[in-house]
Amino acid sequence: MTTTLRIPTPLRPYAQGQSEVAVQGATVGEALNDLVNQFPTLKKHLFTEADELRPFVNLFLGDEDVRHLQGVDTPLKEGDRLMIIPSIAGG
Amino acid sequence: MELTHEEILRYSRHLLIPEVGLEGQKKLKAASVLVIGTGGLGSPVALYLAAAGIGHIGLVDYDVVDYSNLQRQIIHGMSTLDDLKVESARQRMLDVNPDIQVDVYNEIFTSENAFRIAEPYDIIIDGTDNFPTRYLSNDLAVLTGKPNIYGSIFRFDGQVSVFDGKEGPCYRCIFPEPPPPGLVPSCAEGGVLGILPGTIGTLQATEALKLILGIGEPLIGKLLLYNALDMSFDFVKLRKNPDCKVCGPNPEVTELIDYEEFCGVPAHDHESGSAGADWDITATQLAERLKHGDDLKIIDVREPHELAISRIKGAELIPLGQLASRMSELDSAQEIVLMCKAGTRSARALEVLHSAGFRKIKNLRGGINAWAREVDPSLPIY
Numbered sequence: 001m002t003t004t005l006r007i008p009t010p011l012r013p014y015a016q017g018q019s020e021v022a023v024q025g026a027t028v029g030e031a032l033n034d035l036v037n038q039f040p041t042l043k044k045h046l047f048t049e050a051d052e053l054r055p056f057v058n059l060f061l062g063d064e065d066v067r068h069l070q071g072v073d074t075p076l077k078e079g080d081r082l083m084i085i086p087s088i089a090g091g
Numbered sequence: 092m093e094l095t096h097e098e099i100l101r102y103s104r105h106l107l108i109p110e111v112g113l114e115g116q117k118k119l120k121a122a123s124v125l126v127i128g129t130g131g132l133g134s135p136v137a138l139y140l141a142a143a144g145i146g147h148i149g150l151v152d153y154d155v156v157d158y159s160n161l162q163r164q165i166i167h168g169m170s171t172l173d174d175l176k177v178e179s180a181r182q183r184m185l186d187v188n189p190d191i192q193v194d195v196y197n198e199i200f201t202s203e204n205a206f207r208i209a210e211p212y213d214i215i216i217d218g219t220d221n222f223p224t225r226y227l228s229n230d231l232a233v234l235t236g237k238p239n240i241y242g243s244i245f246r247f248d249g250q251v252s253v254f255d256g257k258e259g260p261c262y263r264c265i266f267p268e269p270p271p272p273g274l275v276p277s278c279a280e281g282g283v284l285g286i287l288p289g290t291i292g293t294l295q296a297t298e299a300l301k302l303i304l305g306i307g308e309p310l311i312g313k314l315l316l317y318n319a320l321d322m323s324f325d326f327v328k329l330r331k332n333p334d335c336k337v338c339g340p341n342p343e344v345t346e347l348i349d350y351e352e353f354c355g356v357p358a359h360d361h362e363s364g365s366a367g368a369d370w371d372i373t374a375t376q377l378a379e380r381l382k383h384g385d386d387l388k389i390i391d392v393r394e395p396h397e398l399a400i401s402r403i404k405g406a407e408l409i410p411l412g413q414l415a416s417r418m419s420e421l422d423s424a425q426e427i428v429l430m431c432k433a434g435t436r437s438a439r440a441l442e443v444l445h446s447a448g449f450r451k452i453k454n455l456r457g458g459i460n461a462w463a464r465e466v467d468p469s470l471p472i473y
Contacts (some may be wrong), residue, residue: 009248010275013412041416055268063327065265085316085327087270088245090278091132091220091288 001026003076005035008086014042023082028061029072031082046084058085092117098190102144110306116144122303123147125209127200127228128218129180130154131278131288132242132295134166136216139296141184145303147192148184149212152176153199159473163285200224202347205231214302216240216295220278222269223350229254229262230347233338238302238311242295245275247284249291249317252310252329253298256338259312264332269354280436287319364434364461366441366454372428374462377455381405387426389455392440397432401459401470411436414443423449430455430462432473 005023007015015021021038025031032053036043046057053059059066060083066074076082094102094116105111105119122145126133129152140148154176156167164176171179177195184193196208200219205227209215215237217228225243232239233256241252241262254261275281294315301307316325336343365371372380380387389406391398392414409417411431421427427449429437434457441454455461463470 009246010270054270056266056270058265060327063325065328065330067332068330083316083325083327085250085314086245086248086275087222087266088243088248088250088275089220089222089225089269090244090281090283091128091130091218091242 001076001078003031003078003080003082005031006081006083008084008088010086010088011042011045011084014045015039026076027072028059028066028070028074028076028082031076032059032072056087058087059083060085092121094120098144101188101190105143111304115304115306118303118305119144119300120146122214123149123212124214124216124299125149125151125212126216126218127151127224128220129164129166129176130160130218130220131163131244131283131285132220132292133180133216133218134164135289135292136218136296136299137180137184138166138187139293140299141188141191141193143296143300144188145191145299147194147211149194149196149208150177150180151196151198151200151208152180153197159279163283163288165289200227202227202349205347206235209235209237212237214238214240214299216299217242218292218295222354225262226269226350226354227347230337230344232256233261233342234345234347240295240298240302242288242291244278244283244287244291246281247287247319249287249294249319251291251294251298251315251317252313253302255309255311260329260331261335261338263337264335265314265329267332267336269350276436280432284319290317290319364438364457366434366438366456370438370441370452370454371434371456372453373456374465377428377462378466385426387428388421389428389430390421390440391430391459392436393431393459400473401463403430403459403462406430411440411443414440418444418447418449421449423451426451426453428453428455430458432458433460434458 002022004020006020023031023034025034102116105116124145126136129150156171156174156176156179166183167179175197177197181193181195215232219225238255241254243250301309312329314327314329391406391408392411394410429440431437438454441452444452460472463472
């Protein structure tokens with residue numbers, strides 16, 4: 001199952017500068033694992049030591065926050081679009 | 092309240108719109124809005140709200156107008172360089188519209204003064220530039236039941252939403268915790284396309300007008316994600332977090348607190364450029380030691396594209412984001428001086444090395460900008 005994952009600007013340096021990557025997985029969790037396998041330096045920015053998604057990382061499937069779906073167990077369909085929403089504070 | 096003949100002429104283009112009309116313009120005149128921050132976002136917000144005829148606008152900012160602000164903070168200008176930003180902004184707003192009331196608060200916005208400052212206003216607009224003040228503004232908005240019009244920027248990305256804790260989620264529902272310090276640089280460190288806060292601030296002002304006039308669909312429960320490079324406008328749904336510590340049914344935050352420790356960064360003066368007296372070396376001291384022939388290594392932790400602006404001969408580049416993985420290239424027995432633009436990133440680099448056991452390390456206080464000021468004036472300051 002291939003989905004696209006949009007990487008926010010602050011995290012792009014850890015994804016070789018890419019803004020969108022293709023990830024494999026049947027669930028959100030699997031797709032994230034694929035992401036950090038492709039870009040290991042991204043892992044500590046997204047996950048805690050206990051391998052949980054860090055609270056400041058917002059992940060959306062389409063326009064819905066996965067926290068309000070089934071979290072990392074949320075199933076994915078071919079062509080789905082995942083987006084990491086960054087915490088930014090500039091003004 | 093009635094509008095004068097002058098006001099009717101001034102706002103005629105508003106009065107001609109059925110959704111605004113005379114009644115709408117009176118609502119704008121009766122409204123009161125607090126703009127926290129008169130920088131990149133605050134500039135277009137304050138200008139457009141003044142133009143629109145918001146009767147009472149408050150401005151909060153502790154800072155003065157700096158030369159490098161003028162690239163994007165369009166409410167200020169050469170004529171108000173070094174003036175208090177709130178005074179500079181107020182002057183410009185009253186030039187656009189002398190009929191409105193502009194109150195200024197030249198103070199750092201903290202838990203001590205936030206309630207007092209916000210009291211006369213119905214709507215809060217978050218034009219701040221740091222996480223601690225954003226969390227504070229959100230708490231204030233939820234605790235006082237006022238909508239908080241959120242906007243934030245980073246390089247080419249912007250976000251806008253309306254956090255109305257009564258009707259929808261608050262800032263904390265979406266961002267329960269800030270990112271670790273250093274992951275998201277400030278505009279001073281990471282840069283920002285000058286025009287970006289113009290777009291985002293104008294969108295924030297738009298939401299303010301919609302709320303006051305009661306028209307259109309405000310961004311309550313929605314987050315607008317803007318990217319200037321793609322010219323993309325994405326919308327995602329935001330929902331209240333049932334366990335939100337601020338706006339949930341069992342709130343833990345019932346009074347205002349300051350968030351510096353929570354966020355790990357200061358809310359202001361983030362350009363101190365110092366790692367503390369024991370760990371700093373001044374540019375003058377470094378120059379003397381180099382002249383003396385001392386064996387020390389200068390590690391430049393800036394980004395590659397900054398080298399074109401100014402550089403110190405002999406310095407080796409290891410961008411801050413790569414330092415942790417490239418520490419093995421460094422000899423902990425050798426004295427290392429860390430440097431960046433202004434001393435802030437290099438102070439963080441020092442902490443990274445210190446945690447890894449390095450002790451013969453120093454931070455170039457004030458960065459290469461201080462070097463340009465004290466040692467080599469042929470270099471530009473940026």
